[in-house]
Amino acid sequence: MQNFSYHAPATLGEACALMAEAPDRSRFLAGGSDLHLALEHHAGPVDTVIDLKRIAGLEGIEETPGGGWRIGALTRMAALERHQGLRAALPALCAAAAVVGGPPIRNRATLGGNLCNASPAADTATPLLAFGAQVEVSGGGVPGSNASRTLALEALWAGPRSTTLRPEEVLTAVVIPPPPTGGGANESTANESTAHGNAFARLTRSAMDIALVNAAASLTLDGSGRLASLTVALGAVGATVLSVPGTDALLGRPVDEALLEDIGKMAETAAQPITDVRASAEYRREMAGVMAMRAVGWAAAPAKGDTP
Amino acid sequence: MSAPRKIPLSMTVNGALREALVEPRTSLLTFLREHCALPGAKRGCEEGECGACVVLLEGQPVTTCLIFAVEAEGHKLTTIEGLGQPAHLAPIQQAFLETAASQCGFCIPGMLLSAHALLKAESQPDEARIRQALSGNLCRCTGYDRIVKAVKLAADLQYGHR
Numbered sequence: 385m386q387n388f389s390y391h392a393p394a395t396l397g398e399a400c401a402l403m404a405e406a407p408d409r410s411r412f413l414a415g416g417s418d419l420h421l422a423l424e425h426h427a428g429p430v431d432t433v434i435d436l437k438r439i440a441g442l443e444g445i446e447e448t449p450g451g452g453w454r455i456g457a458l459t460r461m462a463a464l465e466r467h468q469g470l471r472a473a474l475p476a477l478c479a480a481a482a483v484v485g486g487p488p489i490r491n492r493a494t495l496g497g498n499l500c501n502a503s504p505a506a507d508t509a510t511p512l513l514a515f516g517a518q519v520e521v522s523g524g525g526v527p528g529s530n531a532s533r534t535l536a537l538e539a540l541w542a543g544p545r546s547t548t549l550r551p552e553e554v555l556t557a558v559v560i561p562p563p564p565t566g567g568g569a570n571e572s573t574a575n576e577s578t579a580h581g582n583a584f585a586r587l588t589r590s591a592m593d594i595a596l597v598n599a600a601a602s603l604t605l606d607g608s609g610r611l612a613s614l615t616v617a618l619g620a621v622g623a624t625v626l627s628v629p630g631t632d633a634l635l636g637r638p639v640d641e642a643l644l645e646d647i648g649k650m651a652e653t654a655a656q657p658i659t660d661v662r663a664s665a666e667y668r669r670e671m672a673g674v675m676a677m678r679a680v681g682w683a684a685a686p687a688k689g690d691t692p
Numbered sequence: 693m694s695a696p697r698k699i700p701l702s703m704t705v706n707g708a709l710r711e712a713l714v715e716p717r718t719s720l721l722t723f724l725r726e727h728c729a730l731p732g733a734k735r736g737c738e739e740g741e742c743g744a745c746v747v748l749l750e751g752q753p754v755t756t757c758l759i760f761a762v763e764a765e766g767h768k769l770t771t772i773e774g775l776g777q778p779a780h781l782a783p784i785q786q787a788f789l790e791t792a793a794s795q796c797g798f799c800i801p802g803m804l805l806s807a808h809a810l811l812k813a814e815s816q817p818d819e820a821r822i823r824q825a826l827s828g829n830l831c832r833c834t835g836y837d838r839i840v841k842a843v844k845l846a847a848d849l850q851y852g853h854r
């Protein structure tokens with residue numbers, strides 16, 4: 385392991401200022417479950433590690449008015465997995481958090497670390513993209529940086545293992561909007577009888593493996609069981625986690641076999657997989673369709689749905 | 693840029709205060725094994741996959757190979773050396789012994805600590821829950837059936853189900 389100096393500042397301002405001193409040779413540390421291995425194998429020379437865990441206020445899960453959620457970047461997978469309110473409202477996110485490594489990893493790994501590591505196979509990224517989540521980032525008041533700003537989750541990623549953040553910027557929270565009312569034409573009747581559902585599906589060879597493909601769906605059904613909103617996201621089949629475009633064309637239809645077939649085809653078309661040691665591009669493309677069908681099917685029937 | 697230097701560190705391990713000067717790159721695993729002379733946590737894959745290095749940090753199982761010792765400043769840790777003594781075994785240790793759930797023993801410290809944390813939180817975990825709670829601890833000898841049996845027995849011993 386290369387040698388470096390270690391800082392555990394108590395404030396965001398100090399953390400960002402330290403980073404701004406030598407951004408090329410410094411790294412932020414959250415749970416360390418990606419960073420340790422990076423420092424050992426592929427991060428290049430690093431002089432300074434800045435631990436974010438002693439900064440107050442970056443951890444926690446809270447429901448916002450209207451049924452949205454705000455989750456601190458330093459919140460651990462184990463906390464997401466266990467949170468009762470979150471499990472009821474956002475089972476897709478809890479299911480994703482619950483498959484990141486094994487329990488000892490989930491007691492360290494944070495949500496912000498999963499997103500900032502910018503792996504296209506980051507499991508929590510897929511449901512968050514399907515929810516239309518935003519991220520709050522802060523430059524900690526460092527001169528020339530933004531005090532804080534909010535961006536759409538998809539705007540966080542520049543490519544595999546690369547974010548669009550300025551070096552001194554810290555991801556502070558993830559904001560999940562309330563589920564869409566799915567109103568459209570009949571807004572007045574939408575609220576009372578609509579039902580929301582979301583689900584996560586994932587393909588791996590074994591429990592501890594990262595996903596070959598994952599998918600998440602978030603949808604709203606109107607009173608007669610027809611789609612009033614639908615978003616589908618796919619992981620590990622592109623340079624970043626990606627959304628399946630064009631799902632609005634399916635609104636108004638019931639979630640039946642024919643719809644699932646169409647979703648599967650759309651996901652296969654949206655996927656831009658590569659061949660690597662884990663799977664071929666061809667297999668990944670086909671499985672992207674299957675995972676998308678499962679996620680949508682489960683999201684529509686949470687009572688029947690049973691996540692892997 | 694200040695040159696990397698050693699950092700004074702203090703944490704509570706198995707109830708005793710431990711202090712040392714360590715390089716920031718020293719892993720918590722190395723700190724425990726070499727500075728504290730507690731070799732119970734094992735050096736396995738060193739990539740967080742195998743669970744041989746698991747100890748409890750504030751009661752929760754963690755892989756010490758992926759934690760720098762300095763990150764544990766001020767925290768409370770429990771290693772296998774702190775769980776029970778030969779003359780006075782913890783229920784989970786007694787159960788592994790009675791069930792013959794250990795073969796080569798390399799994975800057992802981590803396995804016991806993960807199981808201990810589970811039984812602290814839940815009094816009657818079913819088989820699926822036990823397997824899930826131990827999914828971060830690999831055993832290449834036993835095939836897990838006896839390990840699962842042992843955890844069930846430990847729940848009985850600990851909570852007086854029998």
Ligand SMILES: Cc1cc2nc3c(=O)[nH]c(=O)nc-3n(C[C@H](O)[C@H](O)[C@H](O)COP(=O)(O)OP(=O)(O)OC[C@H]3O[C@@H](n4cnc5c(N)ncnc54)[C@H](O)[C@@H]3O)c2cc1C
Pocket residue numbers: 411412413414415416417418419420436457458483484485486489492493494495496497498499500501505506507508553554555556592593594595739740741758
């Ligand atoms: C054995 C094992 C199994 C794993 N399995 C999975 C899996 O199944 N699915 C999966 O998705 N991942 C998996 N991972 C990867 C990893 O655990 C996750 O990506 C985890 O969420 C990373 O979070 P962390 O807090 O540990 O990040 P760290 O390692 O601390 O940081 C990761 C990167 O993000 C940066 N960073 C962290 N927090 C912030 C922040 N708030 N603001 C700005 N930058 C930040 C760091 O500088 C670093 O570059 C696994 C890892 C291991 C070791």
